[in-house]
Amino acid sequence: MLPPFAIAGLVATLVLLDHTAAYRSPFIGGEPRPPRADAIVELESWYLAKAEEEVRLAELLANLDTPTMVDLGRQIVHGRGLCFNCHRVGAEGHGTQGPDLDGVGARAGERIAGMSDVDYFTQSLFAPHAFVVEGFPNAMTPVDEAPISLSELDALMVIAYLQSLGGTTTVGPETELAR
Numbered sequence: 001m002l003p004p005f006a007i008a009g010l011v012a013t014l015v016l017l018d019h020t021a022a023y024r025s026p027f028i029g030g031e032p033r034p035p036r037a038d039a040i041v042e043l044e045s046w047y048l049a050k051a052e053e054e055v056r057l058a059e060l061l062a063n064l065d066t067p068t069m070v071d072l073g074r075q076i077v078h079g080r081g082l083c084f085n086c087h088r089v090g091a092e093g094h095g096t097q098g099p100d101l102d103g104v105g106a107r108a109g110e111r112i113a114g115m116s117d118v119d120y121f122t123q124s125l126f127a128p129h130a131f132v133v134e135g136f137p138n139a140m141t142p143v144d145e146a147p148i149s150l151s152e153l154d155a156l157m158v159i160a161y162l163q164s165l166g167g168t169t170t171v172g173p174e175t176e177l178a179r
């Protein structure tokens with residue numbers, strides 16, 4: 001039998017250890033918990049979800065087809081393409097400086113005599129000053145320049161999405177843009 005002062009000393013040591021952030025006493029109970037455990041778990045699941053999304057995107061890109069391009073193009077127009085700074089698509093988006101892109105797939109082939117919808121879109125994106133839609137300022141930034149900075153494939157997917165807005169989607173991963 002330990003003398004009472006030794007027992008008291010042991011208990012005090014365990015309580016003290018129990019209160020240090022990095023170590024939780026197995027005698028007194030509870031799993032060892034790192035500091036900010038909840039925040040770490042939350043961040044972990046965020047990174048996992050992001051990694052899963054990246055794998056999903058990589059799979060989509062490996063098997064790229066027209067419907068997938070429309071879907072990815074939509075994400076670009078609604079997000080990092082910054083199009084909604086100036087455009088809307090019907091009730092989606094809030095930009096007003098440029099035309100509402102709703103129905104643009106139907107009118108693109110009619111804008112300039114002899115120019116196909118794909119060629120018109122290519123010009124609208126890469127050389128927006130070549131033709132300025134009546135009633136709007138000559139204010140669009142070419143999409144391959146900062147801050148938009150889209151790649152050729154990004155632009156192809158954007159065009160697939162724009163075609164889907166009232167037109168027929170014809171572009172695929174092999175389509176060459178006439179630039």
Ligand code: HEC
Pocket residue numbers: 077081082083084085086087097098099104107108111121124125128129131132133136137138139140141143148158162
């Ligand atoms: C800084 C504002 C701005 C941004 C950002 C912008 N646009 Fe524009 N866009 C305009 C303006 C203004 C016009 C009309 C004048 C013109 O034809 O250049 C226009 C015209 C267009 C047209 C022709 C529409 C028609 O009815 O013929 C298309 C297509 C288009 N933009 C697509 C896009 C896409 C896709 C993005 C994003 C990748 C984008 N724009 C980003 C301002 C912008």
